[in-house]
Amino acid sequence: MKKNKFIVLLIIGLVIILVQPKILNFVVSATTSQSILSQLGIESNTTTSKSISNKDKINELKNLKFDGEQVIKINNDEPNFSKSELALEKGTWEKYSSLDLLNRVGVANAMLGVDLMPTEERESISDVKPTGWKNKKIKFNGKDDYLYNRSHLIGFQLTGQNANPKNLFTGTRALNANFDNEKDSMVYYENLISKYIKETGNHVRYQVTPVFKGVELVARGIWMQAQSIEDNSVSFSVYIFNVQPNYKINYLDGSSKVSK
Numbered sequence: 281m282k283k284n285k286f287i288v289l290l291i292i293g294l295v296i297i298l299v300q301p302k303i304l305n306f307v308v309s310a311t312t313s314q315s316i317l318s319q320l321g322i323e324s325n326t327t328t329s330k331s332i333s334n335k336d337k338i339n340e341l342k343n344l345k346f347d348g349e350q351v352i353k354i355n356n357d358e359p360n361f362s363k364s365e366l367a368l369e370k371g372t373w374e375k376y377s378s379l380d381l382l383n384r385v386g387v388a389n390a391m392l393g394v395d396l397m398p399t400e401e402r403e404s405i406s407d408v409k410p411t412g413w414k415n416k417k418i419k420f421n422g423k424d425d426y427l428y429n430r431s432h433l434i435g436f437q438l439t440g441q442n443a444n445p446k447n448l449f450t451g452t453r454a455l456n457a458n459f460d461n462e463k464d465s466m467v468y469y470e471n472l473i474s475k476y477i478k479e480t481g482n483h484v485r486y487q488v489t490p491v492f493k494g495v496e497l498v499a500r501g502i503w504m505q506a507q508s509i510e511d512n513s514v515s516f517s518v519y520i521f522n523v524q525p526n527y528k529i530n531y532l533d534g535s536s537k538v539s540k
Contacts, residue, residue: 334360334489337354337355337360337503338489338491338503341354341491341500341501341503341519342491342492342493342500343493344500344501344519344521346521346523350454350455350458350464350465350520350521350523351463351464351465351518351519351520351521352518352519352521353516353517353518353519354503354505354517354518354519355517356517357515357516357517357518358515358517359485359487359505359506359507359515359516359517360505360517361485361487361505361507365485366485366507366509368391368483368509370391371391371393372390372391372392372393372395372396372483373390373391374388374389374390374391374392374396374434374439374441375388375389375390376388376433376434376441376444376446376447377446378446379445379446382411382495382497383411384411384449384490384492384497384499385410385433385445385446385447385448385449385490386446386489386490387487387488387489387490388433388434388446388447388487388488388489389486389487390434390438390439390485390486390487391483391484391485391486391509392438392439392473392477392483392484392485392486393477393481393482393483393484394477394478394481396438396439396440397437397438397439397440397474397477397478398436398437398439398440399440400440402436402442403442403443404443405430405442405443405448406430407443408430408443408444408445408448410430410445410448410449410450411449411450411497411498411534412450412496412497412498412531412533412534413428413430413450413534414428414533414534414535414536415427415428416536418453418524418526418527420453420454420524420525421458421459421460425453426453427452427453427524427527427536428450428451428452428453428534429451429452429453429456429457430448430449430450430451431448431449431450431451431455431456431466432447432448433447433448433449433488433490433502434447434486434488435466435467435470435474437470437471437474438470438473438474438477438486449490449499449502450497450498450499450534451466451499451502451522452522452523452524452527452529453524454523454524454525455501455502455520455521455522455523455524464520465520466502466504466520469504469506469516469518472514473486473506473514476508476513476514480510480513482508482509482510482511482513483508483509483510484506484507484508484509484514485506485507485508485509486505486506487503487504487505487506488502488503488504488505489502489503489504489505490502491503491519493531495532496531496532497531497532497533497534498522498529498530498531498532498533498534499522499531500521500522500531501519501520501521501522502519502520502522503517503518503519504516504517504518504519504520505517524536526538526539527539
């Protein structure tokens, strides 16, 4: 009899949690560092107006179709930082999101400055296997290369972060470092920031957001935003598609094939 009562109470409890969004959100947020709903691309309604704006933009980016232009401007190339996010009260800092339930990276933030830059040579990161890592040899720009790079959300040259799983994602060679056309890849924007900081000693607020769709293991692209603090020399908001010329990527698992 007691066993039956326990089962009935358990069922009632589960029904209450499922039909009451506030209770469900509380249970979810109490048991994970990030909301399960947001991790799987299902948005919660308990957000600030600022985060709603960002989440709406991310949802829009998830569904963008690549039309041959690898880099596009977002919000008229204007970063979406609030006044408080541009404050220098805490000096330089960096913050990386915890890996989600699928082991995927999340948004990376930093207040960049000279003191964060590396003073030692970069070491190997080959032990890190980001989600969707199914690499293969390819031809790119007429040379032997690899389809994927272990791409840093915040480049090594900016913070010295290297073999940090929270900072590495599966990015195509074209997205990460296209040296024949740098403006189409992350390295152009990273070099822009690095050069500015070294020449001026000033600071740059920086944010890189990987954009995953549903439960896919490979990001569809990344949203990069930067704003120099002491002046307006560095200011951009761009989205880079995680695509590779002549290859079709299965974003669900990272597999790929030559496109026709």
